[in-house]
Amino acid sequence: MSITKTIVKEPEEEHVEEVIIGIKKPKSKTFVTEDIEVEETIMKKRKPREPTSEEVEAEMVSIKKPKKPKIHMEEAEASFTKTIEVPTEEEPIVEEIYEEEQPEEFVFKRKPKPKPLQFEEHEEEITIKKLKKPRKRPEFPEYSEPENVTFRPKRTTTKEDVDQEFKIQLDSYQEEEISMSGKVKLKKPKPVYFEDSSEHNIRIIQEVEDEGPIIEEIIDEGSEPEDTMYDVDEPDEFSDKEVMPEQEDDVPEDVYIKLRRRKHRPPYKVHEHEEESVSLGLPRKKRTKVSSYDEDSLQLRLKRRSSGRKYAEEENSLSITRELREEDLMVSICQVVSDNEDTLNLVEGEKVYVIDRYNADWWFIRKHLTNEKGWTESHNLMDVVSYTHYVQKKLNEKIDKLPVIEKPGPGSFAPRFVEKLQPINTPEGYTIQFECKVEGSPRPQITWFRQTQIIMASVDFQMYYDDDDVATLIIREVFPEDAGTITCVAKNAAGFASNTTELTVEATSDHGSEVASRRSMSRESSLADILDGVPPIFSKKPKCKCVDEGTNVIIDCRLVAVPKPTIKWYFEGKEIDTRDNIKIVTKSENHMYCTVMQITKVAKAQEGRYRVIADNGVGETQLPIKLKVRTGEKEKPEILEPLKNSVIREGESITFSTQVIGNPQPKVQWFKDGVEIKENIKVDKDVYSITIVTATDKDSGEYTIKATNPLGTAFDGASLTVEDSGVHFEPPMFLTRFEEQTVKQNETITLTAKVTGIPRPDVTWLRNNKPLQPSDRMSTEYIGETTTLKITKADSETDSGDYKCIASNIIGKASHGAKVHIDVDKVTFTKPLHKTYTVEENKTTTLECETSHSVPTKWYHNDKELTGMDHRVISHEARIHKLIIKSSSYDDAGFYKCVVKKQVTDTELKVTEAKPEFVRKLEDIESNELETVTLEVEITSETATVAWYKDGEEIKPKPNKFEMIKNGKIHQLVVKEVTVYDEGEYTCVLADQECSGDVTVIELPPKLLYELENITISQGEKAIFEVELTKGDALVKWFKNGEEIQFSDHVQLRIDGKKQKLKIYDALLEDAGEYSCMVADEISSATLTVEKPLVEFVKRLPDITLVTKGNEITFTVELSQPDVVVEWFKNNEPIKPSDKFTIIDEGPIKKLILHNAEENDANQYTVVAENVKSTTKLKVEIIKSAPVIALEDLNKTYKVKKDDEVTFTVKFTATPKPDCEWTVSEKIIKKSDRYEPKVNDQSASLTIKKIVENDAGEYTVKLRNVVGEVETSLKVIYMKQPSQPSSPEPVELTDDSITLFWHPPSDDGNCEITEYILEYQESKEKTWKKITKITDTTNKLTQLKKDTEMRFQVTAINEIGPSNPSEPSSAKISKPIKKEPPIFTETLKDVIIGLNKSLTLSCVVGGVPIPEVMWFKDDQPFASKFISYESRNAKYIIENTTEKTAGIYKCIATNEMGEATTENKVIIQEKPTITIDEKLLSQNLRVQSQYEVTATITGYPNPKVQWYKDNIKIDTNEEFTIETTKTTSKLFIKSIERHHSGKFTVKAKNTAGAAVVDLSVTVIDKPSKPEGPLLFREISDEAVVLEWQAPSDDGGLDIQQYSIEKCDPNQKAWIKIATVDSNIESYCIQNLTENAQYLFRVIARNPIGSSEPLESEPVTVKRVAEPPSPPRGPIEISGMTDTSFTLTWKPSEKDGGSRLIEYIVEIRESNKKVWRMLSITSFDQTSIFVQKLVKDQGYHFRITARNKIGISDPLITDDKIVSGRQITPPSPPQNLQIITVTSKSVTIQWETPDSNGGTEITSYIIEKLLSKSSQWSRVATLDSYCLSYCIDNLKDTNELNFRVSAENAIGVSAPSYTESVTLKTHATAPSPPTGPLEIRLIGSSTHVAEWGVPESDGGAPLLGYNVAIRDVKKTMWIEVGRCKEDVQKFNIRDLQEGHKYLIRIYARNEIGMSDPLESEEPYEVLHGTGHDPHDEPRSMMTEPTGWSTENTSSWMREHNMDADISSYARAKLRRRDEYFFKIWHYAKKLFK
Secondary structure, three states: OEEEEEEOOOOOOOOOEEEOOOOOOOOOOOOOOOOOOOOOEOOOOOOOOOOOOOOOOOEEOOOOOOOOOOOEOOOOOOOOEOOOOOOOOOOOOEEEEEOOOOOOEOOOEEOOOOOOOOOOOOOEEEEEOOOOOOOOOOOOOOEEOEEEEEEOOOOEOOOOOOOEOOOOOOOOOOOOEEEOOOEEEOOOOOOOOOOOOOOOEEEEEEEOOOOOOOEEEEEEEOOOOOHHHHHOOOOHHHOOOOOOHHHOOOOOOEEEEEEOOOOOOOOOOEOOOOOOOOOOOOOEEOOOOOOOOOOOEEEEEEOOOOOOOOOEOEOOOOOOOOOOOHHHEEEEOOOEOOOOOOEOOEOOOOEEEEEEEOOOOEEEEEEOOOOOEEEEEHHHEEEHHHHHHHHHHHHHHHHHHOOOOOOOOOOOEEEEEEEOOOOEEEEOOOOEEEEEEEEEEOOOEEEEEEOOEEEOOOOOEEEEEOOOOEEEEEEOOOOHHHOEEEEEEEEEOOEEEEEEEEEEEEOOOOOOOOOOOHHHHOOOOOEEOOOOOEEEEEEEOOOOEEEEOOOOEEEEEEEEEEOOOEEEEEEOOEEEOOEOOEEEEEEEEOOEEEEEEEEOOOOHHHOEEEEEEEEOOOOEEEEEEEEEEEOOOOEEEEEOOOOOOEEEEOOOOEEEEEEEEEEOOOEEEEEEOOEEEOOOEEEEOOEEEEEEOOOOHHHOEEEEEEEEEOOEEEEEEEEEEEEOOOOOOEEEEEEEOOOOEEEEOOOOEEEEEEEEEEOOOEEEEEEOOEEOOOOOOEEEEEEOOEEEEEEOOOOOOOOOEEEEEEEEOOOOEEEEEEEEEEEOOOOOEEEOOOOEEEEEOOOOEEEEEEEOOOOOOEEEEOOEEOOOOOOEEEEEEOOEEEEEEOOOOHHHOEEEEEEEOOEEEEEEEEEEOOOOOEEEOOOOEEEEOOOOEEEEEEEOOOOOOOEEEEOOEEOOOEOOOEEEEEEOOEEEEEEOOOOHHHOEEEEEEEOOEEEEEEEEEEOOOOOEOOOOOOEEEEOOOOEEEEEEEOOOOOOEEEEEOOEEOOOOOOEEEEEEOOEEEEEEOOOOHHHOEEEEEEEOOEEEEEEEEEEOOOOOEEEOOOOEEEEEOOOOEEEEEEEOOOOOOEEEEEOOEEOOOOOOEEEEEEOOEEEEEEOOOOHHHOOEEEEEEOOEEEEEEEEEEOOOEEEEEOHHHOOOEEEEEOOOOEEEEEEEEEEOOOEEEEEEOOEEOOOOOOEEEEEOOOEEEEEEOOOOHHHOEEEEEEEEOOOOEEEEEEEEEEEOOOOOOOOOEEEEEOOOOEEEEOOOOOOOOOOOEEEEEEEEEEOOOOOOEEEEEEOOOEEEEOOOOOOOEEEEEEEEEEOOOEOOOOOOEEEEOOOOOOOEEEEEEEOOOOEEEOOOOOEEEEEEEEEEOOOEEEEEEOOEEEOOOOEEEEOOEEEEEEOOOOHHHOEEEEEEEEEOOEEEEEEEEEEEOEEEEEEOOHHHOEEEEEOOOOEEEEEEEEEEOOOEEEEEEOOEEEOOOOOOEEEEOOOEEEEEEOOOOHHHOEEEEEEEEEOOEEEEEEEEEEEEOOOOOOEEEEEEEEEOOOOEEEEEEOOOOOOOOOOOEEEEEEEOOOOOOOEEEEEEEOOOOEEEEOOOOOOOEEEEEEEEEOOOOEOOOEEOOOEEOOOOOOOOOOOEEEEEEEOOOOOOEEEEEEOOOOOOOOOEEEEEEEEEEOOOOOOEEEEEEEOOOOEEEEOOOOOOOEEEEEEEEEEOOOEOOOEEOOOOEEOOOOOOOOOOOEEEEEEEEOOOOEEEEEEOOOOOOOOOEEEEEEEEEEOOOOOOEEEEEEEOOOOEEEEOOOOOOOEEEEEEEEEEOOOEOOOEEOOOEEOOOOOOOOOOOEEEEEEEEOOOOEEEEEEEOOOOOOOOOEEEEEEEEEEOOOOOOEEEEEEEOOOOEEEEEOOOOOOEEEEEEEEEEOOOEOOOEEOOOOEEOOOOOOOOHHHOOHHHOOEOOOOOOOOOHHHHHHOOOOOOOOOOOOOOOOOOOOOOOOOOOOHHHHOO
16 A cells, blocks of 8 residues: 655645555455555645644644435434644645545534534533643553533434544554555554643434435534544654654645455444543543644545445434454563552563553553553553464573483484374363473473463462373363463473473353452462472383392382482381482482382382382472282282273374283283183283274273182273374374484584474474574575575574574464584684682672684583583573673582683682671461471571570470471471470571560360270279370379279379379279279260189289390299180280190299290280280390300311402391401401401301412401400311422332322412322323322332333422422332332321221331331221221221320331331321300399300310309309309209399310300390489479489399489379480479478380489479679670780679579660670670670670579679770680590690780680589690690599680680580500511611501500610610600611511500510611602601600519620711610710
């Protein structure tokens, strides 16, 4: 459309403006916006000043028509009079409008103001008043008093159903529409308003004729001059700045507008612009300033309309309807929260209509959905088109910022939507669910958006992403404000994809202004602008596991989370961690977490449901895991994984699969709707599945699996729904995607994606969220489903970045993106990082650098690559690279570097401390009793800590009461089960800040938790009625038959906290009746029935029966009649005979035996006979016992070979589990790759992998627990190949044979020689012949050639392998001519052997001719079938040794040349062994029981047996009975008592050795009563403090608790007040009645029972205490600086009868009146360090003392104290601490005061205070340079306190105090230093000795080491030096070459010196060439011993040494400070 507008103006003459407008004919009634091209030429002169007269000249607007037919009016009309003023210029304005069709003509003529028209029916007046616009922003405009507007109807001709509408729509092109019979879009200029108030009248006259032009006359007068400005576009010359009202001329214009006729003519209506200030029928808003324009003449030519309709003339009033135009529709771009009642709440995306634009900042709007009206700021709104682009842009930006958790791996691919989101239209209030299916690898992170805001998970917005890749968003209760665009974004390291749909919500409820907004009425917003974190999401979910018992189970789960989550494992609801056979390990990489649970040798008891819970504050995720353990026992079938309901489309496939177990193997069947299925079934071990390949509608139904075996049946089922696959509209979906790629500079970028959708989607390409602009280098293709983007000559500056492809159709939208990197050959940093950056904690800082090209870089922090996925964001914009660190913390400090192509720029970031502050403070809380209260604050720092106080007293964590939780910046105090005592003011203190909140507890009335129960007992038994209350202090009354019970010895009431028991002892028949308990308004009743006993107990069960775990216990009762049948019960359940229980009936004696008592056997056991019963409570005790090693594991020997893996196992019994220490050669073995020590409840083991020879030796294992220790040794023998035997020697030669003999190897390789291999060869041959399997050391070779030279060699073989062959020997085969007498080449050897062993006596005989042999025993010849003589080897084999085998054996060889004899001695002996039943090794016995132990003794000769008690020899006497036979020895104690507890030892000894076995006995009983007297430390009007001491005898078991009870002397009912732990020996009893008299008692309890009570004398509770007296002055100042000093006062003179608790110090500035708390000190500290003062500022202080009664009067400074430097006493010494504590001394250390007071420190004063004293005593006064001191000669029974004060010339400072300290007891000399003692040469004359620290310091700190040496030729030891305790090296110089020395090292503590560590062999001094000794570190140098003048001859005599040294070293001593030798003789002569 073209518009030409021409205006010609002559001087002082009116010009006619003609506007011709052409409009295309619309196709339908629907309004269509069309683009309009406007061309304007405007030439106007400025108008003259506007007339002052209010009367404005009117302009006549006429419409010309050929004839004017009579028109009948069918609808209401009105005349509308309006003033239109248009500014004009002198230059002509030309506007041309081109139109295809013939226009009709409208002529508008301005005329004088017409006469008022007359109403025939009625007349209405409306007053509209315009108020001035205020200068500053006022309250929002209101509609005020109206002006009078008169509308008078005029009879005229009009068209029916014609409407005149003005709709304005603002879009991105800023187009405006004007519609009369057509619509024209024109740009709307910004109006200028001026103040004016006038009457506005508009008259509309419309005349229409069938043929010919339609002429309409509009008379416009007195109207506001707004519409003309909006009718046409105006250039800048018409701007408001140029056209001012006073400059306008009264120039008329003629405007010709051509309007195209519509097909369908809507009825005319007068619509009001939203900019107009006229409101009809409503109060008008305040007057606005409006620009005024001249009157115009306007001509409109309209195309002729062909209408045959006739209009009847009718007189009526004009109906004016206010309707909003399309250009008024706007969208909220953000969430707006109203701050007053005039403004509206808005949510992002909400549609509104603009009613009025009050100014550029504030608009009056109406909501589209709720019609609520109100004000909002204009910048919150945006037109629809612009908002659409805005949403897309914001979404793309936020998608880029979403975190990527996992790094891409092999097979990675970007996410893709398999199933899209579907739009939802729903009424409000419903629950809706969005679902889509998305795939990707790594598993993508799912994020949901509404508009541009991220939806955070909450109760109302629930999100899931399950194993089936289905992402779900559930909105529980949908509101109209939820409507809008819903987007699902899936993102991983390979890329991202998004899918968008619409949510439409129909408003059904009243959302008027009276209804609160959704934020306040419904729920908190779940929208977030950024993604603060990622809740834990499991990426790997293990399924059910089924394993065999005893196997190892590993369950691992992987998850992603930001920030780091807390991961916990649970089994059956209880948290588990690493213990026993369970090991839990969690590892992390980036934001991926892997948590693994390993169960070693899983047990059946560990079967069940496990759960992993991960929580990181953003969200919590749970993962259930089921574990099934098979034991081989029969069990019914079980389906481990339930089937899931499924919905699929036709043609798709589906598989139902589950795991089924059972024993025997179950039969499994599949059913569909009850009919069995036998096809497509697959079985894989325990996994059963059924597959439907191509689903049809017939496959829909219920699928069931059934598993059956003889023990039972299991079922499970799921439904399958097959949906119709008809063609539907589908949103876009990417089938294939492009991946991240790197392209070389100037190469081509090619990105290809495949997208589908119905209808076919449109595709848009973006780079860095901006549309790609066409260029010669870029081309796109979209063929079929494939779209391709190509960019040639890639440039790193312009083409690198994030590329996105967006596909959209009418159903939805999908997007996909990936990075493209342009690689360049060379990159440099043109702008490096600064050298350092500094940022304050919690602030944001940016590290920025610039590169020569736009390429990606990598950032590192302390050499660890950053991902940019946490609070450290990596930004890359062209060449600029930024690392933005948000909310900096100390962890962010360090070194950073940016790296690209081996180019690096680095920097250091320093984080400075920020003062922590409260972000959110405490609030008051009101809670019901017994609920949990959580107090919460939020601070600015994650590292700062807070302290919690209640009513001024600090709160410490307490189980089941107070719990402090820190979660980042959130700090919580959790108070559990609150009571009225928890009420008060709670304070959270952060540094010097604090905030408080009150906790109010609503007290609940006491109630009974359960009712009384009826009881039936026999006469003489005890009846107990028990109730439990909600409150322990409730008033309870007991009644019998309606009368209150008076308590006595017969009827007693026991109160134990909230439980009360009414006990009736030795019940009588008259005790029967109704008993009731009343508390508040509740009453509970029960009946007691007392029967006559049918039988009586002669012996009853004890109240408590104790048994040690693992032992058996016998319950015994005796009845008065023998033939009564009894029943046994455990916790009221009948007991049947079994492996656990044995029931014995011995007439009147009845027994129940419980075997192998376990902890779960502890219960109540009852025996019932007829109508009587007896009950006992069984306690199973795990009593502490020292370790005892099993006899079979004592002194074992292990044989190993190379590369073996060996495990030594030592079984033991001990409670608790002991610590284990393995040593070899006095070195402790620690866990390593080769050594793995382990210990469990029953055994200790050591595993050595890949054995080497050095591993051989003696290993010692030491087991130690709190009770005692034990150790044993194990010998490890390393087996290896034997050494070579001796060379074979001939012992007999013939012409064809030879008998050879050889000696066995000298080393058999530590294992038996199994055979020999004899090799022989003729001397001329090269090959050897072998004879194998030779067991003796002789062998005869036959069939040899005479006179042949032969060579022989022999090889020994053991289990490991063969030795090297022996050295060859040679012999000539010929019979010797010379005869020789017999000779034994191998003689008999003495033997020591045990009984029942095999023994071989063997010797080898030589001589020619062959000798004969005879055997003798004890000189008596004997013969035996076990005597043999072959190959010159004489043997006698004894198969089984006996006692008679011992003797002297002799073998005599005889021939004609003589005889020879060999003999040996055989000794029979066996080391003793002692065997005792393992159950007897450690016993726990009750007092007065019998103790009997029988030891079986073996050994030969018969051992001598001796018994010991605690290492003291015992024999048979009145107390002990010992019976010893040849094979046994028995110890018997008839009645064991407490003093028999300890260690019994039995020792057997003979000539072969000794055996020892220790037995542990613990005699247990109930404790003695607490030690008295019971003291009253404090007595007040309502409280008493009791003190007592522990029992002298705890009964052999730890005291568990003390029970404290009170009693009114007038009654006999003891009431339990409290139960306290065993370490508490005082208690404050509160809530007592003033002036009342009480008795108190304390009872000690151990597992056996309760002691006798320790009772007090009667005590009357009355007030005896009062507040303390004030602290005493004068107040002294010390350690003054500009901003600090120390304030000191004297303690209160009187404590008021109650111990002081604290001093309270307050401060105020001298120019202020308000006191504020400064600090609180403990009662024994009378000084405080005051800091952070202002220099030269005056301060006042007041100090009060507080005891339990109250606060004293204050001590106030008389004059103000001015901070500043002046000479004062110093401040207290700093950091006073205890360094060492021994049995006799304490060493303390301190630092100089913070301030010396302005003058030098002169001394330090040390004082001590005994715990039982109130006076400090001075210990020492030290010089100012001394900062440590050892206080010695202290007693080990005292608890001590120390304090140190500093002194200068002015005075003494306030003291610094130590903590209380107790001296160590039972110190001894240390153990010797540990070996080996190593000595080596490090210089030509310097030798260094090294050793290890002692195993024990003897209970006192080591002071150092003494070194002594001795020449082996001398007898005297000489001390040559000393070392400090932390040095284990010593240099020795100037030793004489060629001499040998022994060296000793002693360790010393304050008790004395240890035994020495001595070198095993003498050390020989050789001439050395070692390195310079000065190279040794100074730490090796020794402390000089110094010169001594003491007489040391006694030392020599004590050590039996001779003074025979006359000289020591050749060289003279060079440095006395290094060497000093103690010489006791010839000293003068030596040093001449």
